[in-house]
Amino acid sequence: MFHIFIEIRYFYQLIKIDPDVINGIVEKINQNVKENGGVSFSGNNPFHFCFDDTKIGGKFACVLTLSYVKELFEEYSGRIGEYTVLCFFSTESNEVVREELENKVLQIKDDKGFFCDYPAVERLGDLVNFEPGGNKILNFYFDGILKKETVLWESGNLYLIGGKGHWAYRAFREMLRNYDMEELGNCLNNEDRKVFMELYPVSRFFDSYRYEGDWNTRNLMALEKYYTLACYALSEKSKKEKTPLILNVYNQAELDKESAVLLKKIENDPRIFQSLTFKYYKSPAVGTENKIPGELIFLLLVCSTACNYIYSFELEDFFRFLGRGNYFYGFLLKLFKSLGIVFTGDGTRGFALVGVEDSGTGNIEEVIGRFIWEKFQRKELSVSGGLYLVLNSLNFHSPVSFIQAAVFQSYENGVLVDLRERLVSGIDSKKLEKKYCTEVINMILGYCAVMQNDYNSAENYFAMGSDNVPEIYLGNVLLLIKNRNYSKAVEWVKKSLIACQNDKDVFGELRALFMMSRISMLQGQFSDAFDYLEYSFSCAETISDSYWKIKIRLDMAVNSFIQGNFAKTIRMAEEMLSLCRKSFFIDYELLGLFILGRVYHLTGDYGKAEEIFQKGIELAGDYRIEKGENLFKIWQGRVILYKGDYSRAEKIFLQYQEINPDSFLFLVESSVMFRNKLPPADFLNRAVGQYQQQPAWSDNSISWDSGFNFLEDRCFEGLGNIRIPLRLLDAYISLLKFKNNIDSESAVKTINHVTRDSGYLEFDPNNAMYFYFYYLMTEADNEEDSVDKDTLLGRAFKCMQERVSKIDDAVIQSKYMQNSYWNSKIYAEAKENKLI
Incomplete structure (x- = not known):
């Protein structure tokens, strides 16, 4: 069956619509459907009817009805004001029907009505494109028959509709590129404007191509908040300018055409995407050295039109999702670099991979690895287990102090057990001095044992450590705290602090000071604990680590609360909230x-x-x-x-x-x-x-x-x-x-x-x-x-x-x-x- 929904959307809400007018339209549509051999299922807005496309003339009857609908709304336009007509189709019918509909109906565009096709396509290649300026047509995909809950936003005269939220976000992002954010922010009230402008940079970090359909909830909702406000702003703007805003999304056939055109452009002009120079790697998938692998052509289109950002900690899963090995990394990372794709270390701080020069010496993976490391050293990335895994996958030799910091960060985040196997397998004697390998692995396993309350195993792992890995000192501190042996715990923290200060390891110094504050708090020495927190916050500012600044401000708020200084508690909590909103924790x-x-x-x-x-x-x-x-x-x-x-x-x-x-x-x-x-x-x-x-x-x-x-x-x-x-x-x-x-x-x-x-x-x-x-x-x-x-x-x-x-x-x-x-x-x- 060929299902069609028609829904009237009123753009300006300036006039009250007479129900009799709508009922008259419904009655005429239903009569026409019946005359053409179709079946009506509803008598209101949206209208729902279907035709059996297996019957002779079914597809033409459908087109005739839609043509009639178009004429009918033109006839009634003076009585119902400015409106848009959205037609939603299922794709149980064949391509002939689709082409017929596109030729006969979907090209209709005027200031009053728009007819929009909704093919049920779910592929990686569902990309965004639209003609800038003027009215846009929303041409969106959804699974099966349209349901009301698929409407993502409804604000004035702007609508985003679809079954897959992340495609909608991608589409909307493309639209937003044509607008000045300050100008949009000014369309909102003061409170919403403040949130919108705070979320704008955050959206740039989280607004990324997904290698899977499901998003991390926090990232998804960060975008939803930002885009909801953007919808309101655009709606207000469009009301003033009297310009309906609807967005177009390409289908798979159009995607294939775009790919062919893009490939031709690349072959004819290598300067196309920021002077992108391809090195032709032999790909098992293609089997030649003189052609760009087909997967890269496809991904290039994704990157150039819809994929501006990706999380560094997702890279490993991303390539696993694509089913490709390390040979794929270098080429694609080079590609990402040239396109300015964004990587982030902890989901809160982004950087563009631009300006990397391939000197012609060394493996491209190592070049990218060094570039990422330099970004980290310039405090544009935060330490994390995920970032270490990315560097490791690029054959970059991370120093042991960085690995220690990554492990402790993963412990504090509660993700260390999940990363354990990958972290342990990544410890390679070729990349790390041999004397450190065993101790770093014991450190990882020891912290995991603490998280799982297996203190005997943790003690055994930490006992195998030495002065080469000061982080093991803090592992022992965790065990001593569990046993309430605070005096001994302080001794171990001091050993760790001295070792880190000697090595000029600010990360290690921060962790040791933070642990001292924790011990002081547990002993009821809250004033001392607050002093240690201030020292550790200073370290967090030095390394520009948003996660630790938030975590330390939290403990400062808790500390002030317990001491009864409620005014200071409010100050600490509000500072913490400001940091959280900027980083979306x-x-x-x-x-x-x-x-x-x-x-x-x-x-x-x-x-x-x-x-x-x-x-x-x-x-x-x-x-x-x-x-x-x-x-x-x-x-x-x-x-x-x-x-x-x-x-x-x-x-x-x-x-x-x-x-x-x-x-x-x-x-x-x-x-x-x-x-x-x-x-x-x-x-x-x-x-x-x-x-x-x-x-x-x-x-x-x-x-x-x-x-x-x-x-x-x-x-x-x-x-x-x-x-x-x-x-x-x-x-x-x-x-x-x-x-x-x-x-x-x-x-x-x-x-x-x-x-x-x-x-x-x-x-x-x-x-x-x-x-x-x-x-x-x-x-x-x-x-x-x-x-x-x-x-x-x-x-x-x-x-x-x-x-x-x-x-x-x-x-x-x-x-x-x-x-x-x-x-x-x-x-x-x-x-x-x-x-x-």
């Missing part, structure tokens, strides 16, 4: 937003906190980080609870109670604040069980299992593995038991124990609340109580004052004391008892 951007939300919640700015958590919900939802989205919703529910809407908050907690233990905790908190009702024992046991089953914070992965993981629990893990949510749960349950006169004696003992720990955990942000609970649970005239009631209130007020003194912002200080739910109660009680 979405997971870390979410962490930054979460920290901000926590700060505003603790300081009683509940409106701001709810707004921040909502941003997190939207961001996590956009990038399909489901666990993160759930966590933001739960904590937004907690803010709603503190604003007094406990009914709405509890609905949120109940929805996620089986997914995240924070929901359990906040349901209990809701009972404390509004119900004074003790939950069932099995409910409480499930809450405790969920927290106990959770893995502790991992240094090489981000956990969304609880909102306490990467703040309180991460810092207090080294102080006896104390979990803050379990302390909160103990405090809440003890107060509820006391109020409900259920085992009151046990409840008082529990809160007494919690407050005694407060001296040990002086940085727990809830200390004042614990003492306030103890105060509420102590009878003033009860001689058996071991503490005086007024003393407990004084302790609660003092804890609050100590936190206030660490906030270097008067406005936040005031909010923290008088707006925050529990602090405001402590403040009011202290005032009533003349403690103020």
